[in-house]
Amino acid sequence: MTTKNIPPDWAFEFHGHRCPFMPIGYRMGKLAMEYLKVEREQDHGFFVFPEIGEGHPQTCMVDGIQAATGATYGKVLMEKTFFGKLAATFHHPHKGAVRFSLKPEFMDAMGKFEFFVYRKKGVEPSQIPLPVVEEVIKWTYEQTDDFMFKIEAKPDFKFAPVKGSFNKAKCSLCGEYVFERYVRTKDGNPVCIPCSGYKR
Amino acid sequence: MTTKNIPPDWAFEFHGHRCPFMPIGYRMGKLAMEYLKVEREQDHGFFVFPEIGEGHPQTCMVDGIQAATGATYGKVLMEKTFFGKLAATFHHPHKGAVRFSLKPEFMDAMGKFEFFVYRKKGVEPSQIPLPVVEEVIKWTYEQTDDFMFKIEAKPDFKFAPVKGSFNKAKCSLCGEYVFERYVRTKDGNPVCIPCSGYKR
Numbered sequence: 299m300t301t302k303n304i305p306p307d308w309a310f311e312f313h314g315h316r317c318p319f320m321p322i323g324y325r326m327g328k329l330a331m332e333y334l335k336v337e338r339e340q341d342h343g344f345f346v347f348p349e350i351g352e353g354h355p356q357t358c359m360v361d362g363i364q365a366a367t368g369a370t371y372g373k374v375l376m377e378k379t380f381f382g383k384l385a386a387t388f389h390h391p392h393k394g395a396v397r398f399s400l401k402p403e404f405m406d407a408m409g410k411f412e413f414f415v416y417r418k419k420g421v422e423p424s425q426i427p428l429p430v431v432e433e434v435i436k437w438t439y440e441q442t443d444d445f446m447f448k449i450e451a452k453p454d455f456k457f458a459p460v461k462g463s464f465n466k467a468k469c470s471l472c473g474e475y476v477f478e479r480y481v482r483t484k485d486g487n488p489v490c491i492p493c494s495g496y497k498r
Numbered sequence: 499m500t501t502k503n504i505p506p507d508w509a510f511e512f513h514g515h516r517c518p519f520m521p522i523g524y525r526m527g528k529l530a531m532e533y534l535k536v537e538r539e540q541d542h543g544f545f546v547f548p549e550i551g552e553g554h555p556q557t558c559m560v561d562g563i564q565a566a567t568g569a570t571y572g573k574v575l576m577e578k579t580f581f582g583k584l585a586a587t588f589h590h591p592h593k594g595a596v597r598f599s600l601k602p603e604f605m606d607a608m609g610k611f612e613f614f615v616y617r618k619k620g621v622e623p624s625q626i627p628l629p630v631v632e633e634v635i636k637w638t639y640e641q642t643d644d645f646m647f648k649i650e651a652k653p654d655f656k657f658a659p660v661k662g663s664f665n666k667a668k669c670s671l672c673g674e675y676v677f678e679r680y681v682r683t684k685d686g687n688p689v690c691i692p693c694s695g696y697k698r
Binding site: 362364417422 | 508509511512513514515520523538539541542543550551552553554557558559560561562564565568570571572573576578580581582584599600602617624659660661662664666674675678679680681690692698
């Protein structure tokens with residue numbers, strides 16, 4: 299068995315290096331879209347909440363999810379929850395929500411590959427010998443979806459994106475434009491957050 | 499004059515639609531890399547802090563920055579500041595930092611294009627007639643860097659990414675793995691944040 303959900307070359311180019319986690323995220327994204335019966339998001343209608351945080355490895359998964367789903371950080375469709383888990387909830391307002399997570403047994407089996415010996419020594423992915431990298435990528439392609447992913451329907455998941463506005467004002471101190479939601483007031487004048495001295 | 503910093507086709511595919519802001523971000527990213535003399539980031543060594551927030555338009559810029567720089571959200575190299583401004587600070591630990599922002603005059607001139615009549619009516623980018631979209635993209639390609647971008651050296655900019663660890667534990671309630679930084683304790687047992695009932 300080899301998965302059909304292998305990332306296109308451009309997804310690796312976007313990501314910057316070859317590693318197993320970008321493809322795992324890509325596959326998770328494709329399976330979640332299939333589950334919810336949604337197409338790749340062209341505009342602003344599909345949301346993903348990856349549970350990764352900072353200061354831990356394997357976050358590369360999230361670039362694969364962006365590549366597969368089109369629910370990108372730039373389109374304000376993706377936000378990490380900072381739970382430190384290799385999981386994500388996928389939400390479409392009209393199609394519902396589903397959570398995918400990596401099964402511990404899969405993570406344990408994958409953790410035995412030489413790739414992680416290098417990573418734990420602090421060697422960056424682009425500097426690991428290519429055969430070592432390709433070995434673990436190929437192995438993941440050969441695993442079944444069922445061995446890799448736990449899938450949970452989330453019928454009660456609620457999310458409403460904030461209402462958008464094109465309104466903006468010029469900061470009275472730096473002269474730069476600020477979108478209205480972020481305009482603050484100081485000495486009676488409109489200012490941006492950095493000029494205001496306020497934290498947010 | 500036409501800029502050399504036009505995004506490759508895959509950057510549009512990644513982004514999901516054609517619009518002027520993804521290319522503007524791509525160009526901003528390429529110019530910032532040139533300014534700092536850094537190559538596209540393969541691994542985890544170049545950081546970008548876009549000043550956009552939520553509930554406002556033109557955030558698409560950030561997907562262009564990801565595509566240009568390789569400082570992706572998935573590699574934990576990018577974090578929005580939520581200032582509601584079309585600007586970003588680019589930081590390389592050994593090369594320094596620079597802030598690029600869109601000049602108000604440029605934003606005013608661009609705002610006159612028909613593309614924004616559609617956007618303000620709520621028409622999604624993929625649904626706007628292609629000639630209307632291409633008109634404004636082409637116009638941005640023809641503008642000079644100087645007309646578009648304000649550039650500020652940031653010699654005092656400080657940022658230190660958190661120290662990473664591969665350590666993880668199984669949540670005693672759901673059985674899923676959690677990276678150590680996010681393990682919490684409840685009734686004396688290790689738990690993940692969602693099972694803990696704590697907010698973070």
